[in-house]
Amino acid sequence: MPFQLFVALRYLRAKRKQTVVSVISAISALGIAAGVMALVIALALSTGFREDIQEKIVGATSHVNLLRVDNGPLGNYKELLAALERLPHVTGAAPAIFNQVFIVSPYRSQGGILKGVDAGRERTISDFFSHIVAGDARALDAPPPEAADPDAPPPADPLIVGKEMARQLGVRVGDT
Template sequence: MKFEFFLAYRSLIRSRGNRFIPFIRTLAVTGMVIGTAALMITAGILNGFEENMIEKITGFDAHLRISNLRDAHFQKDTSLTQEFLSLPHIHTMAPYLDEEVIIRFKDRSEGILLECMEEEDFRRILMPSKKPWAGRVDFSGNSIYLGKGVADILGVSPGDTVDLLLIKGLPSPTNPARIQAVQVTGIFSTGISEYDKSLAYGGLDMGQSFLMAPDRISGYQILLDDTEFTDEVSAALVDKLPYPYYSVSWKDRHYTLFRWLETQKLPIILIFGLIALVAAVNIISTLVMIVLVKEKEIAVLKSMGMASRRIKKLFLMDGLIISLTGSVLGVLLSLFIEWGQMTFGWFTISSDVYFIDRVPVSISPLIALIVMGTAIVLALISSFYPAAKASAVKPVEILRYE
């Protein structure tokens, strides 16, 4: 153990005969604990919301979609499917047909997006993220799988028959509205009310018959083996897709949502980072008071030949001990709060608004390292002034009347 560290340990941890120093040391460590924990929990909550949103979105939406710029509905291209299925990380590629329609039950109606695809593809790509609420998935015949929000608005339940209406332009004797009676076989919930109020799924054959688009599709939905490769596969598709085809990833489709989240991160972290800054300032006041209280001891050390630079190191070591102790305890406290929140749900929120029923906290090792590193750097910077003041003590003036 180096001499400076030994003295710092004795003065901070095992100080005897003076209760003031342990008290202000405890306050400094407590401030660092609160500042570190506040910053980590804030970053963990933001990270938790982002991870939850990504999980929800990549669950109820395809990772990538291929559409046609020229035609809203176009013929299947088997060669295109075979070529892209050979690309790495593409797990499934399925045709789909979608259209905005009106759904009506008795005297109630609502606008929805109807997506039609093969039942096997639906179960593989979109079904895992949907919580069955009532009934079951069955795309045989004229049937649909309805979002819970739409079902609540219309007042329907599995087994009821509803009408789908498609209106193109102004209805007239030469342009009548298309009407298709379908049976509701099941109701699902995604956990996001806005999507539950606007989505319904059906079989591809039923959709092509209702939309009078035989053997035509709106595009392909692509499922990847890992969402981390979304950008890589999207770039590969851009290079290989011939005109007029184009691809859109889940990030592109929900760009505004994630852009909003990124915009919120910086000011929130800066605001809570001020707590850590206050803790660093508290270290300055703590060390300055220690210097004032221990001026006599510092003078004795200098009179015995201890160099000023070693005195400076001593107080820098004091600041390092306080910051390390406070930041480590702050990290442990924040990890305990994360575990308790995700296990017991101490703080609940509305699932209709925030997609989850409890405040999500996800503290990654990277967040912990960044916060701890920042806390230690701030503490060392804060220790420079008290250390310089201590090294400038003049033994003659302090010990003159001793």
């Protein structure tokens, strides 16, 4: 019998007159076991939650965003994309434009950040379009229709609005 087991059993087993000590030892051991079990479960849940959140964030956004210091446009972005894609550990690259916007609906107005993307390239680097719950992301690939009247305003470009913002603004698929 190993020494550690011998010492543990010696102090856990009570003599005939000390049965109360044996009951208290059993309750203490069960309490410690329950505490360790709760700690292991909490750590497992926390780790799983962190990994799930990290996967969702990384899946919807890029690992690296390359921006100009002066906040101006990148004039040679096609050459830059080609150079980035030639790097050994880069699996994909896609251009994006970020801008602050003010959105007005018949019910409410709200500020937001507009992200303009090349839909074809965006599909190669993220799973953003897989999270769309209403409408069709393929509308982003279609060329804009020709206007019958040259003096008419151009047709609205397709736009993806987040679920919460759409609810707050009271807009639905097909609204312009």
